[in-house]
Amino acid sequence: MAKTKKLCAFLLRFLAFGATLSAAIVMATSRETTTVFNVSYEAKYSNTPAFKFFFIANAIGSVYSLIVLLLPLWGELRRFVMVLDVIVTMLLTSGVSAALAIAYVGKKGNSHAGWLPICGQVTDFCDHVTGALIAGFAGVIIYLLVLLCQSIHTVFNPLLVLKT
Amino acid sequence: MAKTKKLCAFLLRFLAFGATLSAAIVMATSRETTTVFNVSYEAKYSNTPAFKFFFIANAIGSVYSLIVLLLPLWGELRRFVMVLDVIVTMLLTSGVSAALAIAYVGKKGNSHAGWLPICGQVTDFCDHVTGALIAGFAGVIIYLLVLLCQSIHTVFNPLLVLKT
Numbered sequence: 001m002a003k004t005k006k007l008c009a010f011l012l013r014f015l016a017f018g019a020t021l022s023a024a025i026v027m028a029t030s031r032e033t034t035t036v037f038n039v040s041y042e043a044k045y046s047n048t049p050a051f052k053f054f055f056i057a058n059a060i061g062s063v064y065s066l067i068v069l070l071l072p073l074w075g076e077l078r079r080f081v082m083v084l085d086v087i088v089t090m091l092l093t094s095g096v097s098a099a100l101a102i103a104y105v106g107k108k109g110n111s112h113a114g115w116l117p118i119c120g121q122v123t124d125f126c127d128h129v130t131g132a133l134i135a136g137f138a139g140v141i142i143y144l145l146v147l148l149c150q151s152i153h154t155v156f157n158p159l160l161v162l163k164t
Numbered sequence: 165m166a167k168t169k170k171l172c173a174f175l176l177r178f179l180a181f182g183a184t185l186s187a188a189i190v191m192a193t194s195r196e197t198t199t200v201f202n203v204s205y206e207a208k209y210s211n212t213p214a215f216k217f218f219f220i221a222n223a224i225g226s227v228y229s230l231i232v233l234l235l236p237l238w239g240e241l242r243r244f245v246m247v248l249d250v251i252v253t254m255l256l257t258s259g260v261s262a263a264l265a266i267a268y269v270g271k272k273g274n275s276h277a278g279w280l281p282i283c284g285q286v287t288d289f290c291d292h293v294t295g296a297l298i299a300g301f302a303g304v305i306i307y308l309l310v311l312l313c314q315s316i317h318t319v320f321n322p323l324l325v326l327k328t
Contacts, residue, residue, distance in 0.1 A: 047276035050265040082315050086250075090257045090308065097258040098265035101214040105266070106277065112211035113270065115279040144254065151246050151315070 009149070010069070016142040017065035020092065023135035024058035027051060027099075030128030034121050043122040050098040051129065057095030058136055061143075064088050082150055089143040096136040103129050173313070174233070180306040181229035184256065187299035188222035191215060191263075194292030198285050207286040214262040215293065221259030222300055225307075228252050246314055253307040260300040267293050 030051075031044035045051040068081055106126060109117035119126040194215075195208035209215040232245055270290060273281035283290040 043276070048274060049268060083312060086308070086311050086315060090253065090304075093254050093257045094261040097261035101262035101265040102269070104213060105269070105279070110212060112207070113279070113282050115269070115277070118277050140254075144250070147250050148247060151250060 009146070012142055012146050012149070013065055013069050016139055016146065017062055017069060019135050019139035019142055020058045020061035020065060023132050023139055024055055024062055026128060026135060027055045027058070027132035030125055030132065032122045032125035032128075036121055041121075043118070043125040045129070048102055050102040054095040054099035054132070054136060057091045058139065061088055061092050061139060085143070085147055085150065089140070089147055092136065092140050092143055096133065096140055099129070099136070100133055103133060173310070176306055176310050176313070177229055177233050180303055180310065181226055181233060183299050183303035183306055184222045184225035184229060187296050187303055188219055188226055190292060190299060191219045191222070191296035194289055194296065196286045196289035196292075200285055205285075207282070207289040209293070212266055214266040218259040218263035218296070218300060221255045222303065225252055225256050225303060249307070249311055249314065253304070253311055256300065256304050256307055260297065260304055263293070263300070264297055267297060 027045050031042060033040060033042045035041070045055060064084065071077065073081055103126075105115055105117075106129075107117055107119045109115050191209050195206060197204060197206045199205070209219060228248065235241065237245055267290075269279055269281075270293075271281055271283045273279050
């Protein structure tokens with residue numbers, strides 16, 4: 001039972017590592033050069049602060065997931081990791097939400113503010129960002145599962161915490 | 165000791181209720197009519213999906229905080245609330261991040277995407293949104309404290325969970 005639980009936790013963290021790493025890589029490689037009215041224009045993620053924040057959040061998330069995967073977790077360290085999990089989950093949620101809000105404006109525009117959609121001009125860039133957002137969203141869901149498993153586990157079986 | 169802890173938890177939840185309620189109200193009342201080139205134009209929060217999401221997230225957060233304040237928490241309910249706390253914190257984080265990303269474009273614009281800043285035309289609206297974001301941010305910090313207190317409390321004192 002304890003082995004299954006450990007395997008499950010390992011698997012979740014491994015998936016979280018994969019999701020956050022791909023989100024960071026796909027976002028970092030999203031760039032497209034297009035020509036509008038004879039003016040060459042390069043769309044890249046680093047032009048938008050929200051996309052940069054998304055990249056940084058997912059880079060931190062993947063490094064953190066890898067460290068937690070490699071470290072043996074017991075005692076004080078295990079407790080510290082539970083607190084860090086909450087913070088990393090919030091960081092990832094924040095990154096995905098900010099990037100999603102900007103990507104929505106890029107896709108649909110906002111006629112009230114006079115912001116035109118740009119996805120018609122830079123289709124590849126938008127597809128790349130969409131991919132990164134999907135991976136980032138998967139990372140958030142996996143971390144939510146990690147958090148929920150932990151609170152359910154520690155709250156429902158408070159005595160098990162010291163044993164496992 | 166248990167009484168101090170309970171008072172502290174009550175105070176945190178009360179502050180969270182205040183912060184999320186003010187964030188929702190300030191966002192909902194943010195509207196300004198301005199005239200640009202003889203065309204009357206009304207800026208309001210409901211024109212921007214991210215601001216609507218922020219309002220909904222904070223409205224849900226304040227109703228939830230109020231319910232938790234009023235209900236006596238023990239046994240199963242207490243455990244359920246701990247799981248809901250994680251979800252509400254993520255919802256609030258998500259709302260603030262999305263609104264902040266859009267507010268940043270409203271303030272600074274994004275020259276690469278051709279989105280012009282609008283805060284010069286609708287100063288009052290922008291001030292209102294800034295106020296709402298500050299209150300929303302306070303709500304997130306308070307919920308983060310609630311979560312961290314809970315994980316530190318349950319993880320460091322697993323035996324106390326059943327007693328209090």
